Amino acid sequence: MPFQESGSILSSLDGWRRTHHCADLSQDNLSQEVCLMGWVQYRRDHGGLIFIDLRDREGLTQIVFSPEYNQKAHEEAHCLRSEYVLALKGMVRRRPEGMENPKLPTGHIEVVVLKWKLLNTSKTPPFLIEDRIDVSENLRLQYRYLDIRRHTLGNNLKLRHKVAQSVRNFLNEQSFYELETPVLTKSTPEGARDFIVPSRLNKGEFFALPQSPQLFKQLLMVGGLERYYQIVHCFRDEDLRADRQPEFTQIDLELSFTEEEEIMELTEGMIARMVYDTLGITLDRPFKRMTYDQAIEKYGSDRPDTRFDLHLTEVTDIVKNSGFRLFAKAKLVKAMRVPQGAILTRKEIDDLTEYVKVFGAQGLAWIKIKESEWQSPIAKFLSEEEKSGLQERLELTSGDIVFFQAGSPNVVNDALGNLRIKLGERFELIPANIFHFSWITDFPLLEWDKEEKRWMACHHPFTSPKEEHIDLLESNPEKVQARAYDLVVNGHEIGGGSIRIHRPELQSKMFERLGIEAEEAQEKFGFLLEALQYGAPPHGGIAFGFDRIIMILSGAKSIREVIAFPKTQKGTCLLTEAPTKLSNKQLRELGIRLHDGNKGG
Numbered sequence: 001m002p003f004q005e006s007g008s009i010l011s012s013l014d015g016w017r018r019t020h021h022c023a024d025l026s027q028d029n030l031s032q033e034v035c036l037m038g039w040v041q042y043r044r045d046h047g048g049l050i051f052i053d054l055r056d057r058e059g060l061t062q063i064v065f066s067p068e069y070n071q072k073a074h075e076e077a078h079c080l081r082s083e084y085v086l087a088l089k090g091m092v093r094r095r096p097e098g099m100e101n102p103k104l105p106t107g108h109i110e111v112v113v114l115k116w117k118l119l120n121t122s123k124t125p126p127f128l129i130e131d132r133i134d135v136s137e138n139l140r141l142q143y144r145y146l147d148i149r150r151h152t153l154g155n156n157l158k159l160r161h162k163v164a165q166s167v168r169n170f171l172n173e174q175s176f177y178e179l180e181t182p183v184l185t186k187s188t189p190e191g192a193r194d195f196i197v198p199s200r201l202n203k204g205e206f207f208a209l210p211q212s213p214q215l216f217k218q219l220l221m222v223g224g225l226e227r228y229y230q231i232v233h234c235f236r237d238e239d240l241r242a243d244r245q246p247e248f249t250q251i252d253l254e255l256s257f258t259e260e261e262e263i264m265e266l267t268e269g270m271i272a273r274m275v276y277d278t279l280g281i282t283l284d285r286p287f288k289r290m291t292y293d294q295a296i297e298k299y300g301s302d303r304p305d306t307r308f309d310l311h312l313t314e315v316t317d318i319v320k321n322s323g324f325r326l327f328a329k330a331k332l333v334k335a336m337r338v339p340q341g342a343i344l345t346r347k348e349i350d351d352l353t354e355y356v357k358v359f360g361a362q363g364l365a366w367i368k369i370k371e372s373e374w375q376s377p378i379a380k381f382l383s384e385e386e387k388s389g390l391q392e393r394l395e396l397t398s399g400d401i402v403f404f405q406a407g408s409p410n411v412v413n414d415a416l417g418n419l420r421i422k423l424g425e426r427f428e429l430i431p432a433n434i435f436h437f438s439w440i441t442d443f444p445l446l447e448w449d450k451e452e453k454r455w456m457a458c459h460h461p462f463t464s465p466k467e468e469h470i471d472l473l474e475s476n477p478e479k480v481q482a483r484a485y486d487l488v489v490n491g492h493e494i495g496g497g498s499i500r501i502h503r504p505e506l507q508s509k510m511f512e513r514l515g516i517e518a519e520e521a522q523e524k525f526g527f528l529l530e531a532l533q534y535g536a537p538p539h540g541g542i543a544f545g546f547d548r549i550i551m552i553l554s555g556a557k558s559i560r561e562v563i564a565f566p567k568t569q570k571g572t573c574l575l576t577e578a579p580t581k582l583s584n585k586q587l588r589e590l591g592i593r594l595h596d597g598n599k600g601g
C-alpha cells in the first residue's frame with residue numbers, strides 16, 4: 001500500500017470510537033464532527049470528488065472525499081471497493097440542492113471526510129449487498145454472512161430479537177421462570193421422527209434431540225416451579241415444506257393450577273404485547289374463538305384464514321337423490337359460492353381443477369349463475385327442486401360461480417378449504433397488513449391412523465381428554481374431545497397447547513388407548529408415570545412457533561428469511577456443508593459400522 005496514515009489496513013481502531021450509526025444523521029447534526037464505521041456499499045467518482053454510500057447495521061450515509069478538505073485522504077480513497085471496511089471522521093453538511101435523496105432517512109445530508117482509516121479489504125462479493133436481490137437462494141445460503149448484511153435480512157433478525165425481548169419482558173412480569181431443558185435426551189413423541197445422537201460413553205445407545213421440551217416442562221410442574229418458559233430449539237426429522245425447518249424455535253411455556261381460559265387469556269396478552277412492542281399495532285381483543293367443528297364446517301380447515309368471507313356450505317341433503325351420481329352417492333357434499341366469480345375463464349377453472357387434485361379431489365364441479373340460465377357441465381343433471389334448494393341455501397345471484405366437492409369429509413374439506421384461499425387471492429379478497437387471530441378449541445383427542453391401524457393422539461399423548469368424555473375412551477374414541485387449543489393467524493397455526501393429564505391412572509389408560517403396551521409405556525415414559533404419582537399438580541401449557549411468528553410479523557415469504565442460519569429444503573447447511581461424513585476413527589469410537597456404499601470419510 002502506498003500510503004501511511006489512511007489507506008493502509010490498520011489492525012486496531014487506535015482509540016477511534018463510533019459516534020453515530022449510519023441511519024442516525026439528519027439536518028439536526030449539521031456542522032458536527034462525527035465518526036462512522038461500516039462497509040462500502042457503492043463508490044462513485046464525480047468531478048474530482050469521490051462518493052461512497054457507507055453501510056452499517058442500521059442504515060446508509062453518503063460520504064464525500066473532497067481534495068479541498070484533505071487532499072491525501074481523497075487520493076487514497078481511490079482504493080476503496082465494495083465491501084471494504086472503513087472508519088472515518090468527518091463533518092456533517094447539507095447536500096447541495098438537487099442532490100437530496102428523499103427515499104433515504106439520511107438523504108438530506110452527507111459527511112465530508114477529514115480523516116479515514118481502512119479497516120479491511122474485501123474480495124468482490126458473489127452478489128451485491130442490496131435489499132432487492134436476484135440471485136439463487138443457494139448462493140445466498142452459502143454466503144449467509146453476506147446475505148445477513150442486506151438490510152432486509154438484517155431487519156428480520158432485528159425483529160426476531162425484539163419479539164424475543166418482548167416475550168421475555170411479558171412472561172417475567174407474569175412470574176414465569178426462564179429455564180433450560182436438556183438437548184441430549186430421550187424421544188418425545190410430537191409426531192415426527194427423532195434426530196439421533198450416538199453415545200460414545202455408552203456404545204450402542206443413543207440420545208434423541210428433543211422434538212419439544214414437553215416432558216421436561218411437565219416435570220418442572222411436578223417439581224413445583226409453577227410457571228416456566230423457554231425460547232427453545234426443537235428438532236424434528238421431517239421432510240421439509242415451505243415453512244418447516246428441521247431445527248426450529250418455539251416459545252414454550254407451562255403453568256400449574258390452571259385451566260384453558262387462563263392460558264388462552266395470558267398468552268393472548270403476550271401476543272398482543274409483542275405485536276404492539278414491535279409493530280405498534282393494537283390488536284382487537286379478545287381474539288375470536290371457534291370450535292374445531294365450526295372451523296372445518298365453515299372454512300374446511302382447522303387453521304382458517306378469517307380475513308375474508310368466502311364460506312363452505314354443506315348441501316348433502318339437497319343433492320342426496322341427485323341425477324348427478326357423484327353427488328348422490330357421496331358421504332358429504334359441500335359448496336362454495338364465489339360472488340361475481342362467473343368471470344373466471346375456462347382455462348382458469350381447468351387450472352383450479354388441477355389444483356384441487358393435489359388434495360385428493362377427483363375433479364371440481366362448478367356452476368356459473370347467469371340471469372337466464374345456470375351454465376355448467378352438471379346443470380342438466382340437477383332437478384328444479386335441487387336448483388331451488390341450492391339457490392336458497394347459497395343465496396345465489398347472477399354473476400356468481402359455485403364450486404362443489406363431494407366425497408369423503410377429509411378430501412372435501414381439504415380441497416375446498418385450499419380452493420378458498422386460492423380464490424381469495426385470485427379475487428383479491430385478502431386484505432394485506434392486518435392480523436386476524438382466532439383460538440380453535442374442542443379438538444378431537446384421537447384420530448384413526450389407517451396405515452398403523454391404531455388411534456393416534458391428535459396433539460400428543462399427554463393431552464387431557466375432557467372430563468365428561470373419559471368414559472368414551474373405550475367405547476367411542478372418535479367422540480372424545482381434547483382439552484386442547486390452537487392459535488391461528490391469517491391461515492397459519494402459530495401455537496398449540498393443552499391441559500395435561502396429571503393423574504397416572506388416566507395417563508396409563510391413554511397409553512393403552514393408543515396401543516402402547518404397559519411394558520413399552522414403562523420403558524419409554526416410566527419416568528413420567530412415576531413422577532405423576534408424587535402429587536403432580538393440574539397443569540397445562542402451550543408452545544408457539546417463534547420462526548413462524550417472525551415470518552408473519554415481518555411479511556417474509558419463508559421462515560428461512562427470519563432464521564440467521566437456516567437449512568435448505570434438503571435439510572443441509574450450505575455454509576458449513578453439514579451434515580458431513582465421520583472419520584473411521586470417530587466411527588470406531590462410537591462403535592458404529594456403516595452399511596456398504598455408505599462409508600465414513
Ligand code: ASP
Pocket residue numbers: 190211212213214253496497498541542543
Ligand atoms: N409440546 C407441544 C408442541 O410442541 C406444545 C404443547 O403442548 O405445549 O407442539
